[in-house]
Amino acid sequence: MGNKIVTFTEQQLEDYQVNPDLVPKRMTENQAHTIVVPVEEIEKLPELKENPFKRRICQVFSHDGSGNLTFEDFLDMMSVFSEAAPRDIKAWYAFRIYDLDDDMYIGREDLLEATRLLTKGELHPQERDEIVASVLDEADVDGDGRLSFMDFEHVVVRAPDFLSTFHIRV
Amino acid sequence: MPSRQIPYGTLRLRRSNSDSEALLTGGADSDRQADIIVREMEQLQRLMEDNPVSEELRRYGPKNREALRDLPQGLTMKRTVRAKLSASVSLRSKHRPISFYKRLKYRISFALKKGRDRISELIFSIEPWHEAIRHLEGQFGSAVGSYFHFLRWLFALNLLLAILLLCFVVVPQVLHDQGNNRTGSMGFLDFVSGKGGFEDSVLFYGHYHWGDVTSFGPLTYNMPFSYFFTMISLYLFFFAILCYRTAYSYRRNFIEIAGGLSNVFATKVFCGWDFGIVSQHAAALNASSIYNEFKELLSEQNKKHVTMSLWRRMWQYMVNVVVTGAVLALVAGLQYGLWLLLALKTEVQHWEIFVSLIITFVVALCPLLFNLIVRVEYYKARTALYVTLARTGLLDISTLTMLLVYWTQSDTPCWESALGRETYRLVLLDALVSLFLLPLVEFARGFIFKLNPNSGAPEFNIAYNSLTLVYNQAVLWLGAVWCPLLAVAVALKFLLLFYVKRECALRACQPARKVWRAAQTQTVLYMLVTLSLFVTLFSVGSLFLRGSSQTCGPFVTYTRVWGVVSEGVLRLPERPALRRVLSFLTRPGVIAFLFLSLCVATYFMRARARAQRSMVDILRRMLVLQAKDKDFLLAAIDKVSNGEWLYNPREEEQAADSHTLKYLQEVRKPSNAAYHFDVTRLNHSMSETRPHRADTRPHSYHVDRRRRSEDGDTDSSFSWQGSASCLNHTKDQ
Numbered sequence: 004m005g006n007k008i009v010t011f012t013e014q015q016l017e018d019y020q021v022n023p024d025l026v027p028k029r030m031t032e033n034q035a036h037t038i039v040v041p042v043e044e045i046e047k048l049p050e051l052k053e054n055p056f057k058r059r060i061c062q063v064f065s066h067d068g069s070g071n072l073t074f075e076d077f078l079d080m081m082s083v084f085s086e087a088a089p090r091d092i093k094a095w096y097a098f099r100i101y102d103l104d105d106d107m108y109i110g111r112e113d114l115l116e117a118t119r120l121l122t123k124g125e126l127h128p129q130e131r132d133e134i135v136a137s138v139l140d141e142a143d144v145d146g147d148g149r150l151s152f153m154d155f156e157h158v159v160v161r162a163p164d165f166l167s168t169f170h171i172r173v
Numbered sequence: 174m175p176s177r178q179i180p181y182g183t184l185r186l187r188r189s190n191s192d193s194e195a196l197l198t199g200g201a202d203s204d205r206q207a208d209i210i211v212r213e214m215e216q217l218q219r220l221m222e223d224n225p226v227s228e229e230l231r232r233y234g235p236k237n238r239e240a241l242r243d244l245p246q247g248l249t250m251k252r253t254v255r256a257k258l259s260a261s262v263s264l265r266s267k268h269r270p271i272s273f274y275k276r277l278k279y280r281i282s283f284a285l286k287k288g289r290d291r292i293s294e295l296i297f298s299i300e301p302w303h304e305a306i307r308h309l310e311g312q313f314g315s316a317v318g319s320y321f322h323f324l325r326w327l328f329a330l331n332l333l334l335a336i337l338l339l340c341f342v343v344v345p346q347v348l349h350d351q352g353n354n355r356t357g358s359m360g361f362l363d364f365v366s367g368k369g370g371f372e373d374s375v376l377f378y379g380h381y382h383w384g385d386v387t388s389f390g391p392l393t394y395n396m397p398f399s400y401f402f403t404m405i406s407l408y409l410f411f412f413a414i415l416c417y418r419t420a421y422s423y424r425r426n427f428i429e430i431a432g433g434l435s436n437v438f439a440t441k442v443f444c445g446w447d448f449g450i451v452s453q454h455a456a457a458l459n460a461s462s463i464y465n466e467f468k469e470l471l472s473e474q475n476k477k478h479v480t481m482s483l484w485r486r487m488w489q490y491m492v493n494v495v496v497t498g499a500v501l502a503l504v505a506g507l508q509y510g511l512w513l514l515l516a517l518k519t520e521v522q523h524w525e526i527f528v529s530l531i532i533t534f535v536v537a538l539c540p541l542l543f544n545l546i547v548r549v550e551y552y553k554a555r556t557a558l559y560v561t562l563a564r565t566g567l568l569d570i571s572t573l574t575m576l577l578v579y580w581t582q583s584d585t586p587c588w589e590s591a592l593g594r595e596t597y598r599l600v601l602l603d604a605l606v607s608l609f610l611l612p613l614v615e616f617a618r619g620f621i622f623k624l625n626p627n628s629g630a631p632e633f634n635i636a637y638n639s640l641t642l643v644y645n646q647a648v649l650w651l652g653a654v655w656c657p658l659l660a661v662a663v664a665l666k667f668l669l670l671f672y673v674k675r676e677c678a679l680r681a682c683q684p685a686r687k688v689w690r691a692a693q694t695q696t697v698l699y700m701l702v703t704l705s706l707f708v709t710l711f712s713v714g715s716l717f718l719r720g721s722s723q724t725c726g727p728f729v730t731y732t733r734v735w736g737v738v739s740e741g742v743l744r745l746p747e748r749p750a751l752r753r754v755l756s757f758l759t760r761p762g763v764i765a766f767l768f769l770s771l772c773v774a775t776y777f778m779r780a781r782a783r784a785q786r787s788m789v790d791i792l793r794r795m796l797v798l799q800a801k802d803k804d805f806l807l808a809a810i811d812k813v814s815n816g817e818w819l820y821n822p823r824e825e826e827q828a829a830d831s832h833t834l835k836y837l838q839e840v841r842k843p844s845n846a847a848y849h850f851d852v853t854r855l856n857h858s859m860s861e862t863r864p865h866r867a868d869t870r871p872h873s874y875h876v877d878r879r880r881r882s883e884d885g886d887t888d889s890s891f892s893w894q895g896s897a898s899c900l901n902h903t904k905d906q
Contacts, residue, residue, distance in 0.1 A: 049311070053456035054448060084448065101443065114442065121446055122464040123457075133471055137438040144800055155443070157796075162440045163426055163692050167315050168447045172307045 040077070042070030050171045055120035056100055063099045084171035090160055093169050098155045109150040111135055208257070301325070305675060311451025313633060313684045314459065318449070319691040320635045321671070323698060327642055328667040330414070331649065334407060335660035341403040342657050345394050346375055349386040376597065378655045379590035379725035397727040401737040404654055408710055415703040422696040437470055455684045462685075489551040496550050500543070504568050507535060508575045515579050529598040532572060537606055540565045540640050558636065559697055566701040569644045570708055573651050577712055587725040589655050596652025597659060600645065604666050607641055612677050619681025630683035635691075638674065639698050642667075647705035654713055 042061045051057040061070035064080040072080070082088060083096045099105075103113045114135040118126060126134070142150055142158045159165050302325060310318035374380055381400060385393040445463045450456050481489075514528055543564050547557045580592040618631040645663060652659045717734040728734045731741070739745045745752040757763065 049451050050449075053450055053453055055446065055460075097443065117442060118467075121442065121460065122467065123460040125460070125464050126467065130467070130471060133474075134438060134442070134467060137470075137474065138442055140438075141436045142439040144797055147800075147804075153796075158436050158439045159443050162436070162444045164440075165444045166425075167319070167692050168444050168449075170315070171448050172310060172318075 039071045039073050042072075045070070045072055045077075055123070056117075059100050059103055062105075063096065068105075081171070084169070086170060086172075090166060091156070093166070094156045094159050095152070097159060097165075097169055098152050101155070107152070109155060111139070111149070114138055302671065305671075308451075309675065309678060310449050312455055313678065313682075314447050314455060315449050316635060316685065316691040317633050317678065319695055320633075320639055321674075323639060323695065324642060324667060324671055324674070327646055327702075328664060328671070330411065331646075331660055331664040331667060334411065334649075334653065335664045337407055338403065338653070338657045338660050341399055342381075343375055345386045345396065345399065346381055349382050349396075350375070376656055376658050377590040377593040378657075378727075379587045379593075381727040383727045383729045395741075397730070397737055398741060400727045401734065407653075408650075408706070412703070412706055412710060415699065415706060419696065419699040419703045422699050426692045426696045441466060441470065458684045493550050493552070496546060500546060500564055504564075504571060507568070508571055511572065511575055512579060515576075525595070526598065529595065529602050533599060533602040533606055536569060536572065536644055537603075537641075539568055540637055544636075555693070558694065562636065562640065562694075562697050562701065565640050566643065566704065569647050570705055573647055573705075574708065574712060577651065577716075581716065589726055593652060593655030593659075596648050597656050597662070599648050600652070600659060600662055600666065603641075603645060603648075604669075608666070608669055608673055612673055615677045615681045622683075631681060632685045633678050633682040636694075639694075643698060643701045643705070646702050647709075650706045650709040651713075 042058070042065075045051065045061050046057045051060065054060065058070065060080065061072060062068055064076045064083075065072050066076055083092060098109070101113060101117055102109050103116050104110070115131055118131050118134050139148065139150070142154050144154050144157065302321075306318055306321045306325070309321060382396045384397075385395050387393050441463065445466070447459055450459055511528075511532065514531065517524075540561065543561045547561050550557070550560075552560060576595055577592065580588045580595065583591075585591050615631060622628055622630055645666070649659060649663045719733065721728045721731060721734040721736075723729055728737065731737055739752075739755075743751060743755075745755070
């Protein structure tokens with residue numbers, strides 16, 4: 004990672020005023036939307052290194068779904084995880100992160116995989132099944148066996164700690 | 174449809190569902206997505222006008238948010254949308270001048286918003302310890318981070334208080350003192366107790382001049398005015414800040430999550446992982462704590478939920494009440510003991526230091542005691558924590574109030590300075606305990622853990638440390654009036670406390686094993702600080718209204734401290750009319766009336782909140798019914814696509830015999846019965862004709878209908894049956 008400093012035009016500065024406490028830390032690119040950082044490098048960042056969902060986060064924020072981020076994608080990611088991002092935006096991106104197979108629904112397999120990642124593989128499959136059944140029981144309002152965005156938002160917006168846990172400090 | 178069962182209707186927003194679906198699928202390419210967004214925004218008329226006001230509205234939004242910012246799209250998308258918006262605006266521009274007043278109003282609000290943004294940017298850029306707290310959060314999780322945030326916020330508050338007090342009160346006094354010489358011996362014990370040479374110093378209230386201060390030049394500075402007004406305005410200002418912060422925190426952490434507390438599993442899965450964790454050790458601990466919590470939840474779910482018998486519930490309730498009573502008695506007993514201790518006049522030198530030492534130790538040890546006591550009671554974990562916090566808060570506030578009462582009742586000639594000395598001693602001795610003693614204990618425990626890893630790992634005790642902060646802040650609120658330099662002392666102490674606690678945490682503590690829910694606890698802590706300030710305001714205010722010390726302090730020339738306002742500023746003795754108006758306004762009747770109207774307003778707000786809550790309930794149930802609707806309609810669509818047609822082309826008019834009647838009653842039943850009401854379609858008018866048709870029906874439909882009519886939600890006047898096949902059947906007969 005080099006020490007090159009990106010200079011912004013005035014218009015770009017205005018565009019990037021998405022969240023005022025966004026301070027990009029590492030400037031590696033000369034051109035903000037063309038140079039792409041491969042996903043392995045992003046995953047080495049200290050903020051993402053220990054996150055079990057790091058691969059999925061990179062995939063969600065990348066422009067082509069592969070996980071390689073341009074600088075703008077990186078800014079997007081940091082701005083969503085910052086403190087000033089509104090709750091609804093965080094809920095939307097959280098939904099996309101937990102939707103591991105990208106079908107706009109959090110299904111049983113997504114939930115199973117999520118619980119496995121959260122506990123680093125320590126739960127028995129049977130326990131995982133029970134957990135997933137309980138989650139669907141609690142959250143699935145329309146009864147179709149998977150969580151749509153509305154179900155997910157309904158749960159997460161009312162969780163007391165969502166804002167404080169879904170937050171990466173830059 | 175199931176949702177038509179409910180007797181009330183609520184307003185439903187019309188949404189263009191297809192557009193939202195298209196946005197969600199993300200399959201559409203970005204250009205088409207941008208078009209969709211622009212189309213939606215174009216529907217808002219106000220945004221689309223072509224004048225500088227609307228331009229700013231588009232960028233800043235009507236409610237001080239960027240209209241574009243709230244869209245969950247990437248930056249590139251937003252830029253595209255904005256370009257398209259501007260393009261479409263210039264297409265349909267009609268220059269309509271808006272009135273000068275409106276333009277002015279918008280300009281002011283945008284300027285305010287811009288100013289607020291700049292201020293928050295400025296504050297962010299000078300935020301101290303940002304990196305340090307981030308490092309701690311990465312190591313220990315966001316709960317410990319929240320403690321350090323609290324500490325930093327209180328430090329900023331105290332620093333502001335200290336600076337203002339220094340500027341307005343202390344510095345003029347120091348300038349005045351330069352005129353007169355002062356000598357006095359200062360020993361070490363004097364430094365601790367505040368007596369001796371310190372007694373008559375800038376430190377305490379008694380020293381402040383009661384008249385004008387003239388240092389250089391022709392300007393005079395009226396000390397009593399400045400002292401009084403500085404204190405009052407600072408206290409009220411900080412009270413407003415604290416109320417705002419507490420209300421904001423309460424709204425975010427308690428009200429907005431109402432109804433969400435029952436989704437334990439879903440919350441655990443989706444909000445369990447702390448995204449701010451950076452170190453591997455903390456991540457492993459987070460994973461294992463999530464694992465433990467899952468196991469706990471599973472076992473709780475699996476064991477048979479035995480509803481407790483009435484006796485058992487009553488027993489638990491009784492135990493709670495008895496223990497609470499015991500704790501209150503303990504606190505009262507402590508206060509009484511304190512009173513006796515203070516009243517004891519012994520020959521021991523520096524008796525006050527001993528008393529302050531005892532108070533400090535009691536306040537330091539009681540939270541641990543309350544922690545043990547609450548384990549005897551039957552509370553849920555979170556409630557137990559709040560109960561402990563409330564009891565400790567009660568102990569602190571009652572101790573300080575007892576001190577206030579004692580010193581005002583005593584006959585010492587300058588009781589204000591005595592009280593100031595007391596608070597000064599309390600802060601000093603507590604600094605001794607929390608800056609030296611406790612870290613030593615923590616380091617010792619950490620050392621023992623290193624030698625013997627089997628013993629329990631020392632964790633950073635967030636509750637205890639937060640309570641220390643609340644206690645210090647409460648002492649400061651009480652003491653700042655009588656000892657203005659106390660604000661400086663407490664600010665300095667918090668500064669040192671930050672570094673000491675940081676070293677403690679990093680070197681001697683391990684990340685917590687159980688996950689600590691920080692958000693709601695923060696609200697409770699803010700509430701405690703606000704409450705202590707409120708109690709101080711109340712007691713000091715009532716003191717000022719009643720009388721003042723005649724022997725020392727800046728208010729000796731006034732019989733009551735309130736006289737500064739009434740005689741000094743308003744000059745009431747010379748204005749009898751004004752005096753009559755004011756004395757009328759302060760009559761008990763007027764105050765009671767104001768209080769009553771406040772109660773009525775509160776009741777109204779509460780009733781409105783309750784109505785809105787039940788509305789939310791209704792809407793939630795509607796959501797569920799809508800989902801059932803969706804199910805029902807999907808099944809119906811399934812059936813229709815399988816070849817069962819609901820509507821047939823209308824036959825020519827036949828004689829009104831049983832065929833037509835059957836046709837009308839069976840096939841031409843519309844699916845939306847709400848549109849027009851036809852008595853022939855009523856259930857009971859058909860009941861007698863139903864049985865004999867049952868056996869002519871093909872088997873599968875018959876079964877369907879049975880199942881449908883058993884489902885309580887389905888309107889049984891709906892029946893698909895007897896569509897084309899039945900009609901053919903009957904016609905053949």
